[in-house]
Amino acid sequence: METTIINKLNNELIDSGEFDDIVIESYNKGIADKCLAADHFFARSEIPPGTAAKRDFSYIAPDIPEYLASKCTG
Amino acid sequence: MKDSGKITKVFPFPGILTTCDGSDAIVWVDTNITQGGCAYPITPTTNMGALYQLAIANGHKNLWGESLQFIEPESEHSSASACEGFALAGGRVTNFTSGQGLVLMKEVLFTISGKRLPAVFHIGARALTSHSLNVHAGHDDVMAVSDSGWGMLFAKNVQDAADLALISRRAAEDSYTPFMNIQDGFLTTHTIETVRLPEKELMEKFTGKPEKKLLNLFNPHSPVMTGVVQNQDSYMKGKIAQRDYYDKVAEILQNAFDEYYQLTGRRYGFVEKYRLDDADYAIVAMGTASETAMASVDWIRENQNIKAGVLNVTSFRPFPKKEIVYALKNTKALSVIERLDIPLAADNPLTAEIKSSFADALINELKDGDSQKISRIPQIYSGVYGLGSRDIRPGHFISIVKNMLEKNKKFFVAGVQHRLSIDEPFDPDIRAEGTFCMRGHSVGGYGSVTTNKVIASLVEEIFNLNVQAYPKYGSEKKGLPTTYYLTVSKDPIRTHSELEHVEFVPINDVNAFLSGSPLWGISEGGMVFIQSSKESPEEVWNDIPEHARKTIIKKNIKVYYLDTVKIAREISTRSDLQQRMQGIVLLGIFLKVTPLKDEAHFTDDALFEGVKHSLMKYFGKKGEKVVDENLQAVKRGYYEVMEVPSSVKTEFKQHSIELTIL
Numbered sequence: 001m002e003t004t005i006i007n008k009l010n011n012e013l014i015d016s017g018e019f020d021d022i023v024i025e026s027y028n029k030g031i032a033d034k035c036l037a038a039d040h041f042f043a044r045s046e047i048p049p050g051t052a053a054k055r056d057f058s059y060i061a062p063d064i065p066e067y068l069a070s071k072c073t074g
Numbered sequence: 075m076k077d078s079g080k081i082t083k084v085f086p087f088p089g090i091l092t093t094c095d096g097s098d099a100i101v102w103v104d105t106n107i108t109q110g111g112c113a114y115p116i117t118p119t120t121n122m123g124a125l126y127q128l129a130i131a132n133g134h135k136n137l138w139g140e141s142l143q144f145i146e147p148e149s150e151h152s153s154a155s156a157c158e159g160f161a162l163a164g165g166r167v168t169n170f171t172s173g174q175g176l177v178l179m180k181e182v183l184f185t186i187s188g189k190r191l192p193a194v195f196h197i198g199a200r201a202l203t204s205h206s207l208n209v210h211a212g213h214d215d216v217m218a219v220s221d222s223g224w225g226m227l228f229a230k231n232v233q234d235a236a237d238l239a240l241i242s243r244r245a246a247e248d249s250y251t252p253f254m255n256i257q258d259g260f261l262t263t264h265t266i267e268t269v270r271l272p273e274k275e276l277m278e279k280f281t282g283k284p285e286k287k288l289l290n291l292f293n294p295h296s297p298v299m300t301g302v303v304q305n306q307d308s309y310m311k312g313k314i315a316q317r318d319y320y321d322k323v324a325e326i327l328q329n330a331f332d333e334y335y336q337l338t339g340r341r342y343g344f345v346e347k348y349r350l351d352d353a354d355y356a357i358v359a360m361g362t363a364s365e366t367a368m369a370s371v372d373w374i375r376e377n378q379n380i381k382a383g384v385l386n387v388t389s390f391r392p393f394p395k396k397e398i399v400y401a402l403k404n405t406k407a408l409s410v411i412e413r414l415d416i417p418l419a420a421d422n423p424l425t426a427e428i429k430s431s432f433a434d435a436l437i438n439e440l441k442d443g444d445s446q447k448i449s450r451i452p453q454i455y456s457g458v459y460g461l462g463s464r465d466i467r468p469g470h471f472i473s474i475v476k477n478m479l480e481k482n483k484k485f486f487v488a489g490v491q492h493r494l495s496i497d498e499p500f501d502p503d504i505r506a507e508g509t510f511c512m513r514g515h516s517v518g519g520y521g522s523v524t525t526n527k528v529i530a531s532l533v534e535e536i537f538n539l540n541v542q543a544y545p546k547y548g549s550e551k552k553g554l555p556t557t558y559y560l561t562v563s564k565d566p567i568r569t570h571s572e573l574e575h576v577e578f579v580p581i582n583d584v585n586a587f588l589s590g591s592p593l594w595g596i597s598e599g600g601m602v603f604i605q606s607s608k609e610s611p612e613e614v615w616n617d618i619p620e621h622a623r624k625t626i627i628k629k630n631i632k633v634y635y636l637d638t639v640k641i642a643r644e645i646s647t648r649s650d651l652q653q654r655m656q657g658i659v660l661l662g663i664f665l666k667v668t669p670l671k672d673e674a675h676f677t678d679d680a681l682f683e684g685v686k687h688s689l690m691k692y693f694g695k696k697g698e699k700v701v702d703e704n705l706q707a708v709k710r711g712y713y714e715v716m717e718v719p720s721s722v723k724t725e726f727k728q729h730s731i732e733l734t735i736l
Contacts, residue, residue: 013289014298038310038311038314038315039315040315040318042308043312043318043319045300047299049298049299
């Protein structure tokens with residue numbers, strides 16, 4: 001892919017840095033719904049890779065279920 | 075450039091003068107500028123896919139030396155999805171579809187536009203199956219998807235279809251918005267017309283190399299997630315934010331129109347005004363009917379002294395509110411005619427949007443803010459016509475204007491008998507002076523349709539005349555009656571109607587006289603050719619029913635005959651081609667009995683040189699032997715056709731007279 005297209009892609013579709021700083025940060029703070037405007041990036045709603053790593057869902061079901069092999073079927 | 079004191083602008087790409095149908099035109103453009111096609115065959119766009127695949131099979135490469143790809147999945151829905159994938163990977167992709175196929179795609183059309191993928195789909199607009207199946211022209215398929223976020227441009231003839239293929243591609247890619255390039259099924263997709271195809275250099279310059287124009291969203295070195303799930307916090311934001319893209323589409327499309335004009339001299343716009351400057355009454359339409367209306371209002375102005383005009387709506391999406399109001403605001407009344415019917419709607423779609431546009435203008439709310447406030451809205455009539463390619467003729471347009479003059483039916487139908495009908499039994503011959511028309515009555519599979527195409531190609535190439543050739547296709551195929559039409563004229567041919575005013579009627583089977591009226595509309599002094607195995611003119615004459623003989627005598631019609639079947643059998647070495655070759659013999663007969671050769675002062679040798687060139691165009695790929703056999707068939711038709719002399723043409727059968735004498 002030509003450099004110019006990569007730049008165009010980054011500029012028009014996603015700005016990874018801005019996505020981290022603004023979008024993920026807003027979701028992490030719980031203010032995304034109210035604060036994020038219907039801006040240019042929302043139009044395509046493309047998401048950069050690996051963003052899940054930047055969200056903290058550790059409070060959801062923090063306990064790992066116990067594996068009981070004897071109760072498995074099949 | 076100066077010509078007779080006038081300064082004439084020279085355009086760098088005037089086009090390649092040739093003859094082809096709307097399908098050929100699309101394939102010419104898209105095999106040169108695209109990288110791939112994904113389509114599923116459906117009448118009447120099957121030809122486009124087949125010809126695109128044929129190009130690939132022949133090793134054709136696009137203008138940038140890239141091999142083309144074609145995917146034919148299991149349905150139109152899948153073909154649209156394949157196009158979505160192709161476009162997501164940064165490919166320039168095409169699709170060809172119609173009717174139910176387009177409607178089946180609808181779900182995917184939204185995701186293509188939502189992801190801002192600038193694909194272009196070519197549509198042969200076709201009536202949707204409802205109370206019955208019909209494969210012919212209708213606009214209900216495209217209107218059924220007009221809310222899917224795509225640009226929609228309508229071609230009124232083959233030239234438009236070719237040019238708008240490029241314009242829609244350019245506008246799509248510059249605006250990240252997919253476009254449909256729409257032409258009337260069969261009426262344009264299968265009609266041979268004189269056309270100027272875009273040059274390769276023009277296409278390369280105007281569209282540009284795909285990889286420099288398109289985004290690759292499937293690049294593993296720069297990955298993105300697309301088409302995600304969004305809930306209440308995000309979905310509406312994305313949908314509303316898409317207006318940033320849509321707000322720019324009109325300006326980008328206008329730029330494409332303007333640049334195309336600068337390069338080619340062919341001017342397109344959101345709408346095309348015809349004789350509207352001083353018009354009291356206007357007809358508004360999309361597709362082929364617009365051009366028939368243009369020819370009709372010329373006749374209406376000249377013969378009925380009514381100031382009538384036409385507005386051809388080229389761009390349905392974006393919808394040109396402002397342009398439509400400006401074009402029509404000074405008329406007393408306008409009739410919007412549509413090739414579909416949605417009885418439970420407030421109005422059919424074009425009418426509804428035009429009424430909305432006028433209402434906005436009246437309250438000074440036109441979007442651009444630069445509109446003049448209008449003080450009145452013209453009377454708006456709405457009509458339905460041409461469903462399933464029902465013929466729409468000059469007589470109908472005369473009736474439509476009369477309906478406005480008499481302030482009669484606000485909603486009407488044209489072309490069928492019904493309580494809403496406005497039809498008048500009056501259909502004048504509005505053809506340009508010197509126009510020559512042929513209406514053939516044949517049987518599917520006899521090669522007549524191909525012959526008609528060859529004749530059209532030949533006439534354009536050798537005699538430098540405008541042509542229009544098309545068959546009256548049915549869903550039924552081989553073995554059933556087929557009617558085909560050819561028009562030849564020094565002037566552009568603007569009517570897209572069945573031919574009811576003709577000079578020459580070739581009849582492949584004398585039984586056509588029993589199942590129809592093949593002499594309907596034949597001109598005084600016209601000509602009939604009858605395929606006949608009979609050897610004497612008396613026998614040929616006696617085979618013609620009495621009612622037809624009366625017409626022949628009354629109108630002083632010349633009757634020609636020949637056993638084209640016998641000639642085809644004697645010439646063709648391939649039994650599978652003998653049936654079709656009888657049609658090619660007719661080409662020789664056409665050249666012999668029509669005045670074209672004499673008017674152009676052609677020698678026989680020059681004529682047959684041109685014939686061979688045209689035959690090469692259609693049969694060259696089948697080998698030199700096939701071309702030579704076809705040429706021989708043409709020559710035999712030319713030299714062996716015979717005329718029933720006047721002395722034989724009596725109203726009563728010879729044997730009847732003999733019986734009386736006995």
